[in-house]
Amino acid sequence: MPDIQKSLAREDPLSQPPLVSVENLAFERDDTCLFENIDLTVNAGDILQIEGPNGSGKTTLLRLLTTALEPRSGFIRYRGQSVTACRHEYLSDLLYVGHQPAVKLTLTAEENLRWMVAASAGSNNLSIQEALQLVGLSGYTDLPCYALSAGQHRRVALARLLMGQAKLWYLDEPFTAIDKQGVAFLESCLQRHVDAGGAVVLSTHQDLALGAVRKYKLEGQGRGLRS
């Protein structure tokens, strides 16, 4: 009987599992509970903004979502399957830009992108030159990254987003150090990505000038705020 239900469920497009769903996630650091009972879903076409005061665990939540950290309890599911069971598919389908942009200072922007692409399996829409041109670094391809500014390092990391075909983008404070035009450009990229059926989870304190942004608020039960 459960088998029949399952097969019925598969035929019904409405009951398709969400792209990513998080159930009852809890995480503690140094015996202090950072957060618990986190439930959220991310569907294709979603932009989910994680909000919260400093130290409330935005970065930690994003790192939990990327499986770089292990939760104390709870589940993360990708298309209805636990991410530990479909790790390779899940990780192939996500791109994460963290606090540090993972840019090597002694390599040029082009070399940085080349290894980022080589290190992450999967095909690409754009060539490295095209991506660098899009993010406004076409004149800087042959300079080592230590000659570039912090905002330009961010742009290198963002060029990688444009190149990949990953459905899920996890962005930790993506607007840090980026100028006004850059912010507008990144917002248009996010919009285009979700219009094409992708999904974005990002943490930022900035209000996005985008239409459909869902917000998820972290309360911050950390030590400082509880007392």
Next chain:
Amino acid sequence: MTRQFNSGFSAWLKRDLVLAYRRRGDAAGPLLFFVMVSTLIPLGLTPESARLADVAAGMIWVMALLATLLSMDALFADDHRDGSLEQLLISPQLLPMPILGKMTAHWFITGLPLTLASPLLGLMLSLPAAGFVPMLCSLAVGTACLSLIGGVGAALTVSLRKGGLLLSLLVMPLYMPVIIFGSATVGYALDGLNWLPPLAALGAMLAASVALCPLAAAGALRITSVN
């Protein structure tokens, strides 16, 4: 254009080699240490070639070990600092393969130059002619073991700000069999014995290290990169 199977091994190997080439000064550190300390030995001990010849093999091995240890803590620390390690942890490939790539690159950057420079040191320390080939062979195999085993220690201490001393304490016991069989290879040759058995033992250690050390380092990185 893209290969079907991409283990991440070659991407990380190539990247670390390019990085080392860009920072040649830093990369040459262990080699300089190796050569400089060797010039001090005749001054501190005795310039008499008969007495030097007795200790030459052991001295060269001790210094090769220390020179490798000197460069070990940078293996993952730089990547940890700029966020690339995080990207490594969430790459869809099996984690040990990129790590093996990094360890291999470490051998190319330190172990191989040490091996190639060792005949010069052999001359300075008046190593008998029969010892040169066994020394080259044992150093080539032995320094590869050192890079692999040291990588596990580097992974364990990656999030510590001053992990250097702890790293030495952790890997020193594991380095002992390597140096015993390494200097025994040269010693057997000088005594006119068959030097292949100790070299074969080194080879067995290398085989075990290639199989186990990337796995151990991957496990260690998953635990230590939490902070």
